[in-house]
Amino acid sequence: MSTTLEIRDLTAGYGRIDILHRISLTIGNFGNVGLFGPNGHGKTTLLRTISGLINPREGSIRFNDIEIAGLSPRAIVEHGLIHVSQGNRLFPDLTIGECLTLGAYPKRARADEEANRDAVIKIFPKLAERWRQKVRTLSGGERQMVSIGTALMSSPRMLILDEPTLGLAPKIKEELCASVLGISERGVPLVVVEQDVEFLLELSKHLYLINHGEVATEIQPGQSLDHSEIMSLYFGQ
Numbered sequence: 001m002s003t004t005l006e007i008r009d010l011t012a013g014y015g016r017i018d019i020l021h022r023i024s025l026t027i028g029n030f031g032n033v034g035l036f037g038p039n040g041h042g043k044t045t046l047l048r049t050i051s052g053l054i055n056p057r058e059g060s061i062r063f064n065d066i067e068i069a070g071l072s073p074r075a076i077v078e079h080g081l082i083h084v085s086q087g088n089r090l091f092p093d094l095t096i097g098e099c100l101t102l103g104a105y106p107k108r109a110r111a112d113e114e115a116n117r118d119a120v121i122k123i124f125p126k127l128a129e130r131w132r133q134k135v136r137t138l139s140g141g142e143r144q145m146v147s148i149g150t151a152l153m154s155s156p157r158m159l160i161l162d163e164p165t166l167g168l169a170p171k172i173k174e175e176l177c178a179s180v181l182g183i184s185e186r187g188v189p190l191v192v193v194e195q196d197v198e199f200l201l202e203l204s205k206h207l208y209l210i211n212h213g214e215v216a217t218e219i220q221p222g223q224s225l226d227h228s229e230i231m232s233l234y235f236g237q
């Protein structure tokens with residue numbers, strides 16, 4: 001069975017301001033999905049609403065045909081929908097090993113803790129070398145590895161990454177992109193927000209351009225637009 005996320009007419013925001021305006025998208029039918037768009041147009045807000053950190057005002061979010069809109073973040077994690085936030089959200093005083101162990105807290109992930117740890121170390125061998133090092137002493141790239149590794153410890157059915165390469169030096173970014181591609185080859189469908197459309201195209205041929213809290217353009221696999229065509233869509237908005 002393929003893992004699907006169906007978002008219909010979703011409205012959400014902060015205080016009295018709506019950021020998402022009846023946005024609809026389908027994720028999973030074609031495998032990975034890439035989301036891109038200008039700064040401040042609601043990509044992070046969309047991801048935070050999907051994972052229960054923001055309560056939707058209207059609309060539906062169905063994960064594998066189960067309605068999850070309005071559930072707590074914890075309940076959504078138990079369904080296997082795991083979100084790695086934009087920026088560094090790790091506890092600075094924990095070691096790498098402690099962070100990864102925390103990732104195994106969902107009930108559905110506990111039995112697989114050892115196998116998941118082995119898988120994380122295969123994807124990010126550097127983490128094993130620095131197992132007892134505290135997060136506060138890690139580089140940006142290493143922190144991103146810990147964040148994604150911790151998410152993998154939760155046995156995701158679908159993994160959501162919000163700008164995983166933000167602020168990384170080119171070489172580190174390349175390494176991280178290769179690791180993320182490796183995760184998708186293991187069969188975990190990914191939803192990735194990135195400014196780097198080149199990377200998104202490597203990951204998926206199914207992209208959404210988000211503008212003003214709505215889907216401005218959906219690019220489906222059959223369309224196979226190249227990077228320059230996508231850029232002209234982007235800047236044509």
Ligand SMILES: Nc1ncnc2c1ncn2[C@@H]1O[C@H](COP(=O)(O)OP(=O)(O)OP(=O)(O)O)[C@@H](O)[C@H]1O
Pocket residue numbers: 014019037038039040041042043044045046086
């Ligand atoms: N906690 C908050 N309270 C009030 N407004 C917020 C809050 N978080 C974000 N916003 C506003 O919501 C809008 C959308 O922000 P969001 O972070 O979703 O954009 P984004 O597309 O992820 O941008 P970026 O590409 O810079 O990460 C922005 O105008 C932002 O100022």
Ligand SMILES: [Mg+2]
Pocket residue numbers: 043044045086162
């Ligand atoms: Mg964002």
